[in-house]
Amino acid sequence: MNVFNWARAKSPWLLHFNTGGCNGCDIELVAALTPKFDVERFGIRLQGSPRHADILAVTGPVTLQIRDRLVRVYEQMPEPKKVIAVGTCALSGSPFKDCYNVLGGIDTVLPVDAYVPGCPPKPEAIIDGIAGMIQRRRKSELHGSDK
Amino acid sequence: MGYGSTVKVPFGPQHPALKEPENFLFEVDGDIVVNVTPRIGYVHRGIEKALELRSYIQDLYLAERICGICSHAHTTCYTQGIEELLGVEAPPRAKYIRTIIAELERLHSHSLWVGVAAHEVGFDTLFMYTWRDREAVMELLEAISGNRVHYAMNTIGGVRRDISAEKTDKIRSSLDFFEKRVQEYLHVIRTEESFLKRTAGVGLLKKQEALDFCAVGPTLRASGVKNDVRADDPYAAYGEIPFEVIVDDECDVLGRTVVRCKEMLESINIVRYALDKMPEGSTRVRVPMAVPPGEAVSRVEAPRGELIHYAKSNGTTKPERYKVRSPTLANIPALCKTLVGAHLADIPIILAGIDPCFSCMDRMVFVDVAKDRNWVWTMQQLKRNTSR
């Protein structure tokens, strides 16, 4: 495993993006940073800029207004990048399925690598989702492919 | 500094629209804001329309998700309105349980805000402490309802779960711990230089201005106005529970912080009283699916202020019209008033001061009227370029 893959696996930087949710998932995601859960001990850091992020953590059902911006943010992230959909809205948009301004889950717009269900998912579940995704990456790198 | 591009300030839990979003247009003269025009692009989902398409019981779950931080306030407001249309009342025990959950929600929301405000002024240590201690309240909410957020305790006609005796003991001991922590925060915010420098005298909203602009919640009370829906227009069990309406005369962001901390102490006392005096009996009454024609106005004191719902029924199982006005919107006019005359560097903390629903501040529009130029900054750029 080369040093870059090692760094990405050991210390992924996360960009958090809310596409129109109620903020329930956002506060649980931020709670993951705080002392009781302390996601930083896994090397996971919340980053401000897409250009420095490895993982895009998206909450919320995609509103029609936010769709293009979400895609732009994704495009600004350097490869290799992963997307994790956090919360039921990000999975399918279903709590807001008959709201005219809501498109649906994140995978209607972007390729998603991990889904963390819950309304909202607990911080432990969010960390589990991210850790599981990193685990799979490490495994695949060990076997030679970088997926 | 990038002259020639425009900065727009999104505000609240919203995101920029497809084109350049303008959530606030700031006109500035040098370092001072001379005018603010709000254009809230906050996340628009189309909920009021959707509420007409679903049945009343389905709408309960949608109303809950208007906001993840004050979801119980929305469902309390919702169920109260529908119960009024149905001509039913939730049983006394249910009203006490609604009150207890509402105050626990206020505790989690206010302590979340103190952490966010601390973060806005660069005081991350306090952010970490408050969010660590807040876990005590989150654990209580989870123990009582099964979920940390979106507790789904309310139903039309009462509450869905009871609070057992053993949970009561747990609530009391957690509150004893949390009370000491809040007293500590109150001490810190009043004595810590770094916090005082950024909040004392900042974001001034005089009493008459607060009244003229119809401000609500801690923002209103920190300007010396003793209005609180729990006391003025009692609902749930508040009519039977003695408590103080917290008021401050400082009219600034520090005052708003002090009010929220003291309100937390008051909330702890309300929960204790409610646990002591909780009546026996059932926790819900059964209600029919169809609601006879009528209209009702329901109000609650959400953590951010007066929350008002208007419900109109037409005899079917779906509402004719359902209107929601969240407290953050009510504070926008007052907020604009406080921003005029402010320094650019104070914009983030003044915006945070009204406790907008988890602000994901993004970009801001500035127009320099004197020098006839305009530019766009992100929140990070604003903080970097105006740090003092």
Place this chain on the structure above:
Amino acid sequence: MGQTSEVTEELRAAFKDSMIEVKAPRERRIFMRIKKVAFQETVKRLINDFGFRHLSTITGVDLGDQVEVIYHFAREGAIELSVGVALPKNTLSISTVSGLMPAASVYEREVHEFLGVSFEGNPNLSPLVLPEGWPKNVYPLRKERTFEELRQIGATK
């Protein structure tokens, strides 16, 4: 219910010419319907003479061939008075109250963009919430606008 009944009767007496009806279904809740022609004068008196100085919000309701605009006032945070004015859809306008109550401006913008009511004298009725580029004359809360149609509009932007 004492104070609410008293206030209801005071309102009934004071506005008997402009009022269509007034009722108090429970304590601290009064619903009043008035004629459009008396609107400005009524609101002025409610604020200045009756102490209804807090505007909670303004609701718009599509009644079919009319749109009702309901102003929700509060007195000392306690009594909530809802004043409704029905406006025919072919002349869907009413004078602004933002001169009397600055907070009204934001609520009037919201009713304008969702139901198409014009508030004469309000200097800024630009959209508050709907995205830029949303077609004019498509008012989402009008009953004739279906969810499918609104979703289509958004999706093709």
